[in-house]
Amino acid sequence: MAVELKNPHSVLAAIQLRPLDVLDIQVATDAPSPAWSEVIDVARAHAVRVTRGGRPSSRDRRGGEKEGRETGMSAIVRERPDVPLEELFANAATRADGHGLWLALDNLQDPHNVGAIFRTAAFFGLQGIVVTKDRSAPLSGVAYDVAAGGLEHVPFTTVPNLARAVAVAKESGLWVLGTSEHAADDVTQVDRGRPWLLIVGNEEKGMRRLTTEHCDCVCRIAPRGDVTSLNVSVATGILIATLTGL
Amino acid sequence: MVERYRRRKGKPALLGNHQRCWLWGRHVVTETLRAARWPVVELHLSDRLPEDDLAFVTEWSQARQVTLTMEAFDRLTDLCHSREHQGFLAKMAAFPYDRMQDLLSSAKPQPLFGLLDGLQDPHNFGAVIRSAHVLGVDALFVPTHGQVAVTAQVARSSAGAVNHIPIAQAEDIVSLVEQLRLHGIRVIGTSQRASQPISDCDLTRAVAIVIGNEGTGIRDEILAVCDELVMIPQFGAVESLNAAVSAGILFYEAQRQRAAAAGSRQ
Numbered sequence: 001m002a003v004e005l006k007n008p009h010s011v012l013a014a015i016q017l018r019p020l021d022v023l024d025i026q027v028a029t030d031a032p033s034p035a036w037s038e039v040i041d042v043a044r045a046h047a048v049r050v051t052r053g054g055r056p057s058s059r060d061r062r063g064g065e066k067e068g069r070e071t072g073m074s075a076i077v078r079e080r081p082d083v084p085l086e087e088l089f090a091n092a093a094t095r096a097d098g099h100g101l102w103l104a105l106d107n108l109q110d111p112h113n114v115g116a117i118f119r120t121a122a123f124f125g126l127q128g129i130v131v132t133k134d135r136s137a138p139l140s141g142v143a144y145d146v147a148a149g150g151l152e153h154v155p156f157t158t159v160p161n162l163a164r165a166v167a168v169a170k171e172s173g174l175w176v177l178g179t180s181e182h183a184a185d186d187v188t189q190v191d192r193g194r195p196w197l198l199i200v201g202n203e204e205k206g207m208r209r210l211t212t213e214h215c216d217c218v219c220r221i222a223p224r225g226d227v228t229s230l231n232v233s234v235a236t237g238i239l240i241a242t243l244t245g246l
Numbered sequence: 247m248v249e250r251y252r253r254r255k256g257k258p259a260l261l262g263n264h265q266r267c268w269l270w271g272r273h274v275v276t277e278t279l280r281a282a283r284w285p286v287v288e289l290h291l292s293d294r295l296p297e298d299d300l301a302f303v304t305e306w307s308q309a310r311q312v313t314l315t316m317e318a319f320d321r322l323t324d325l326c327h328s329r330e331h332q333g334f335l336a337k338m339a340a341f342p343y344d345r346m347q348d349l350l351s352s353a354k355p356q357p358l359f360g361l362l363d364g365l366q367d368p369h370n371f372g373a374v375i376r377s378a379h380v381l382g383v384d385a386l387f388v389p390t391h392g393q394v395a396v397t398a399q400v401a402r403s404s405a406g407a408v409n410h411i412p413i414a415q416a417e418d419i420v421s422l423v424e425q426l427r428l429h430g431i432r433v434i435g436t437s438q439r440a441s442q443p444i445s446d447c448d449l450t451r452a453v454a455i456v457i458g459n460e461g462t463g464i465r466d467e468i469l470a471v472c473d474e475l476v477m478i479p480q481f482g483a484v485e486s487l488n489a490a491v492s493a494g495i496l497f498y499e500a501q502r503q504r505a506a507a508a509g510s511r512q
Contacts, residue, residue: 013484112369116488125482146488153483188502221498230380231373231405234494237487241495244481 002078003141008035011075012042013149019046021078026051029072036073079139083155085165088128089172092195095127101243102174102197104130106162106211108232109203111137115146116233117200122150124244129156130165130197162199166214169197178207178215179239181229187219187242196243200236258285258339261398269338269398270322270331272299277406278336279306284409285339289314290322292333299333326398341396344412346422349385350429357384358500359431359454363419363464364392365489370460371396372403373490379407381497382504387422387454390415423471426454435464435472436496438485444476449500450507457493 002023005011012035015022025043027050032040043050092100103126108114114137121129131139139158144151159165166176174197177190190196199215201207212218221230221238229235260267267287269275276299278284289307291300293316307314322335353359360383365371371394378386394400401408416422423433431452436444449455456472458464463486469475478487478495487495 116491119484119488120491122482122484123478123480123487125480148484148486148488150484230377230494231490233488234373234377234491237491237494238498241478241498245479 002076003144005075005077005141005144006073007145007148008033008039008073009148010144010151011039011077013152014075014077014144015039015042015046015048017152018080019048021080022046022048022075023078024049024051024076026053026074026076027072028053032073039073039075077144080151080156082157083128085130085157085159085168086172088130088155088157089169089174092127092169093173095195096125098195099192099244100127100195101240102126102128102130102169102195103236103240104162104165104169104197104199105132105136106199106207107132107136107202108200109137111140111143112146113137113203113231113233114139115143115151117236118143118147118150118154118156120150120233120237120240122147122153124240126154126240129154130162130169131156131158132162133158133160162211163214166197166199166211175217176215177243178212178218179220179235180206180212180218181220183218183220185217185219187221187239190217190219190243192243192245198236198239198243200232200239203232258287260287261338261340265327266397267337268326269336269401270326270328270334271402272332272334274402274406275334275336276302278338278401278409279303281406281409282310284342286310286312286336287339288312288337290317290325290335290337291315292319292322292331293317294319295333303334338398341408341413343396344385344414346387346414346416346425349387349412349414350425353384353429353431353452356450356452357431358382358449358497358504359384359426360386360493360497361419361422361426361433361454361456362386362388362393363456363468364389364459365457366394366460367489368394368397368399369403370488370490372400372405372408374457374493375400375404375411375413376407377490377494377497379404379411381494381501383411383497383500385412385414387414387416387419389419390417419468420471423454423468427473432473433471435469435475436477436492437464437469437475438477438480440475440477442474442476443479444496444499447474447476449503453500455493455496455500457489457496460489
């Protein structure tokens with residue numbers, strides 16, 4: 001399966017990391033932006049096909065921040081393949097000097113949130129991400145574009161059963177950290193000297209009860225104010241920043 | 247912009263033209279009514295709403311003499327051009343921005359402000375407002391030009407938080423920065439070219455944190471007038487964060503430092 005990308009940053013990362021999977025760059029404008037001009041140059045250098053023509057953009061403007069809005073440029077890219085679950089967690093105790101951080105997304109619904117979380121994960125150098133398959137946002141073109149290259153850098157695997165993935169993580173030596181507004185401990189109190197699998201729950205309902213039961217520890221972001229919680233991609237950003245050493 | 251939508255004498259200016267003045271959705275509309283800060287011109291509800299939702303809005307509209315109309319669900323969809331209204335639709339007056347001078351003169355000791363340098367995406371702006379409110383930011387400043395205004399989409403993305411945090415517009419951000427400094431507020435810019443990590447910067451003092459545009463970051467002329475530049479430590483390959491995520495991390499760090507300082511004083 002292939003996805004259509006409209007953010008030059010997501011396309012550039014795909015060309016640099018797996019040029020053979022970039023099937024076509026479609027140019028439907030005479031004046032591409034500087035970011036897209038760079039994409040075209042890099043594509044030619046990697047012998048990626050650049051086609052004149054193509055359709056004007058029809059997708060929602062949220063595709064990928066500023067440059068993503070511009071119409072007339074797109075790329076057809078094969079989806080990045082999953083990494084086997086065991087490989088995702090291999091040598092967990094020694095990776096990143098024992099401070100490695102992994103992430104599991106439990107039934108997230110909005111591809112913008114998933115994309116934003118991949119971008120954050122790539123910024124902070126996370127070791128891998130587990131994404132639930134059913135009743136969850138797919139890793140679509142929108143998610144790739146919002147991730148602005150993040151989906152090319154962080155290894156991931158999609159799983160039908162998160163409980164099994166959590167069990168494999170534990171066997172591989174990871175500790176499992178859940179998140180809940182009702183938890184007693186604050187994320188700043190979590191021991192950073194362990195390899196953690198951080199589980200992030202659905203936008204509306206949070207983590208499922210069954211998932212919570214598999215956690216070694218549940219933490220919260222100290223909240224205040226009248227609105228009860230943060231946007232899930234912002235909350236995940238704060239958790240990752242804190243756990244990687246802010 | 248506001249002037250374009252000003253109606254007959256005595257009527258309030260609307261949020262936008264006849265298509266762009268609608269706020270929709272159960273949570274954000276009821277939150278806006280409860281806060282009673284942003285003037286509502288008309289209310290339209292679906293005739294299929296449950297009893298208690300109906301009672302609340304009816305009582306509210308009678309107390310404030312705002313016209314309430316019951317309509318078919320599809321008619322509401324036609325008005326706001328979205329199917330996500332859940333039976334709640336409000337025609338809104340122009341957003342009540344706070345005055346910059348009022349916010350500066352009435353600021354509490356050691357205020358925490360956010361200064362947005364030209365966010366383009368309404369979803370990012372809404373998410374920043376939501377984070378700012380939850381993480382205890384006292385007020386936000388935005389430029390009048392080159393920044394998305396508070397629209398219905400921004401209000402929706404903020405999960406109603408636009409009703410709870412003061413937002414002021416400034417004609418010129420560089421002169422705003424100078425005013426902030428005159429009031430003893432340190433202006434902290436964020437740039438991945440800076441060498442000081444955010445956690446080394448004392449955010450318990452009176453500070454304003456500047457959040458840059460999604461594509462280009464903070465403009466050079468504003469970086470030049472900041473008191474300090476800080477960065478978020480990066481360990482991976484992607485070099486920038488989403489604007490709303492980085493605002494959340496910065497506001498959280500300020501709130502964490504302030505909570506720690508308050509704890510150690512006790």
